[in-house]
Amino acid sequence: MSQYVSRISTGLAPRLRLPGTHRRPRRVAMLSVHTSPLHQPGTGDAGGMNVYIVELAKRLAAINIEVEIFTRATAGGLPDSVELAPGVLVRHVDAGPYEGLAKEDLPGQLCAFTHGVMRAWARQRPGHYDLVHSHYWLSGHVGWLAAERWRVPLVHAMHTMAKVKNAALAEGDTPEPPSRVIGETQIVNAADRLIANTPEEAGELVRFYDADPDRVAVVYPGVNLDRFRPTTAVVDAASGTGGTAGTGGTADGPASAVADAIAARDRLGVPRDAFVPLFAGRIQPLKAPDVLLRAVAILLERAPALRSLLYVPVVGGPSGSGLAKPEGLQKLAARLGLADVVHFHPPVGQDLLADWFRAASVLVMPSYSESFGLVAIEAQATGTPVVAAAVGGLPVAVQDGRTGFLVQGHDPVDYADGLQRLLEDPALAARMGAAAARHAQSFGWDASAAATADVYASAMAEHRRRVRSHHV
Incomplete structure (x- = not known):
C-alpha cells in the first residue's frame, strides 16, 4: 500500500x-x-x-x-x-x-x-x-x-x-x-x-x-514529473561531475552539465551568471512576496556589490486581497531601491513555469498559510532548492537542510540568511538541488x-x- x-x-x-x-x-x-x-x-x-x-x-x-x-x-x-x-x-x-x-x-x-x-x-x-x-x-x-x-x-x-x-x-x-x-x-x-x-x-x-x-x-x-524534471546540470551535480548555472555556481563540469539551465535562462532573458531567487504564485499578502523583496534589500545592505549579480523574478498576478493594491509590490520594490533587480512577469503556462524553475537558483515561498505548497514540489522536481516558511504542508514538501531551508516566522533577515548560504556556497546549492529532484520523485x-x-x-x-x- x-x-x-x-x-x-x-x-x-x-x-x-x-x-x-x-x-x-x-x-x-x-x-x-x-x-x-x-x-x-x-x-x-x-x-x-x-x-x-x-x-x-x-x-x-x-x-x-x-x-x-x-x-x-x-x-x-x-x-x-x-x-x-x-x-x-x-x-x-x-x-x-x-x-x-x-x-x-x-x-x-x-x-x-x-x-x-x-x-x-x-x-x-x-x-x-x-x-x-x-x-x-x-x-x-x-x-x-x-x-x-x-x-x-x-x-x-x-x-x-x-x-x-x-x-x-x-x-x-x-x-x-x-x-x-x-x-x-x-x-x-x-x-x-x-x-x-x-x-x-x-x-x-x-x-x-x-x-x-x-x-x-x-x-x-x-507533480507532473514529465513536465517538471531536473536539468542535466542537476543530475551531473548529484554525481559530483559538475556545477550548475541554476544555482549561480561555476560551470566547471562538461558543457552538457549546464546546457539545459543556460538554455532556460537564455529563453527567458535571464543573465547566465546571475543569482536568481524566484517568487512564483499569486501576488497577495497571504503569499508574502514582500518578504522576499525585503530579504533581497538586506542582502544588498550587507554586500552592495551583489547588485550586479541579482536577478529577482516575480512571476504571477494580483489575487485575493492583493487586488485592492495591484501595484503595491512594484511600489515596495521602488521604495526599497530594488527597481533594477526585481523583474515582474505575468502568470505563465506550466511549460514556461518549468523553465522559470530551471532558471532559478532558489524558489522562495514565505507564505503565511499553505495547505500543501504544490509550487515547492514542482520547483524541486526541476532540481531547484526551496527557502520556505515552516507552515502548513511546506514541512512535508521541503526537507529542511536537505532540499532547502524552512524558516520559522516571516522575518526577512532569516530569509536573507538562507539565500546568503546558497549564494556563498554553490556546492551546497547543487547538493540541495540534486536532493530536491530525488525527493520530488515520490510525489507523482x-x-x-x-x-x-x-x-x-x-x-x-x-x-x-x-x-x-x-x-x-
Whole structure:
C-alpha cells in the first residue's frame, strides 16, 4: 500500500488504511465553483487548486474513472461543455455575471450554480454519477445538496480553511468572514470523506472543526514529473561531475552539465551568471512576496556589490486581497531601491513555469498559510532548492537542510540568511538541488489518483452500508 493514503486516529497520528476490494466509481461529478480548471494558474483566484483538479482528473480518467467538472462560466458564449482530456469533461454553469464578480460575492450565486448542476444531471440517466467530489467550501455547499439529491457519497477537499488562515494573517490582510467558518463546519459534518493534503491539515480539520478522524483521509498531491524534471546540470551535480548555472555556481563540469539551465535562462532573458531567487504564485499578502523583496534589500545592505549579480523574478498576478493594491509590490520594490533587480512577469503556462524553475537558483515561498505548497514540489522536481516558511504542508514538501531551508516566522533577515548560504556556497546549492529532484520523485500524480480512488471506494462502501441499515 502506498504512503499516499492514511486515516488519522483520535491521537492525530496517521495510520495505514488498506483499500480492500471496494468498488471504485465509474463517473465522478467534480465541483469547482469559484475557479475554472481551464483558467491560467497565477491569475485571479486560479492557483495550485486548478493544477490539482486538472492533474487529478486526468489521472483518474486514466484508471477508468470518468470525471465531469462543473465550474462557473466567466465569459459569455462559452460552450456548455469542453473535453479537457479523454474521460474528463468541463461543464460551464451560468451563475451570476460573467465578469467582475468577486469571490466574496459568490455565496449569493450558489443557488443559481446548484440549479445549473441539477439541470445537467436531469438530462442524464438515473445513476449517472456515483460520487460527488467538491473542492473548496463554496463547492462543498453545492456538493452537499447534490450528493443528498442523487443519493451518492460526498468527498470534499478544503484546500484552505478560514480558521487556519485567520490564525496566521499577514499584516494588512483581510480575515475570512464568519459565514465561511459556518459553511465549512457544515460541510465537515456533511461529507462522507474529507481529503487532506497532509497529516498536519488532517489534524487541523479535527482541532479547528471537530471533524470525525475516521472520515479524514490524507492524500498527498502530486507533480507532473514529465513536465517538471531536473536539468542535466542537476543530475551531473548529484554525481559530483559538475556545477550548475541554476544555482549561480561555476560551470566547471562538461558543457552538457549546464546546457539545459543556460538554455532556460537564455529563453527567458535571464543573465547566465546571475543569482536568481524566484517568487512564483499569486501576488497577495497571504503569499508574502514582500518578504522576499525585503530579504533581497538586506542582502544588498550587507554586500552592495551583489547588485550586479541579482536577478529577482516575480512571476504571477494580483489575487485575493492583493487586488485592492495591484501595484503595491512594484511600489515596495521602488521604495526599497530594488527597481533594477526585481523583474515582474505575468502568470505563465506550466511549460514556461518549468523553465522559470530551471532558471532559478532558489524558489522562495514565505507564505503565511499553505495547505500543501504544490509550487515547492514542482520547483524541486526541476532540481531547484526551496527557502520556505515552516507552515502548513511546506514541512512535508521541503526537507529542511536537505532540499532547502524552512524558516520559522516571516522575518526577512532569516530569509536573507538562507539565500546568503546558497549564494556563498554553490556546492551546497547543487547538493540541495540534486536532493530536491530525488525527493520530488515520490510525489507523482498517478499515486495521488490511485489513493484518491481508494478514498472514493471506501466512501461508496460506507454509504451503501448506511443506506442498507436505514432500510432494515
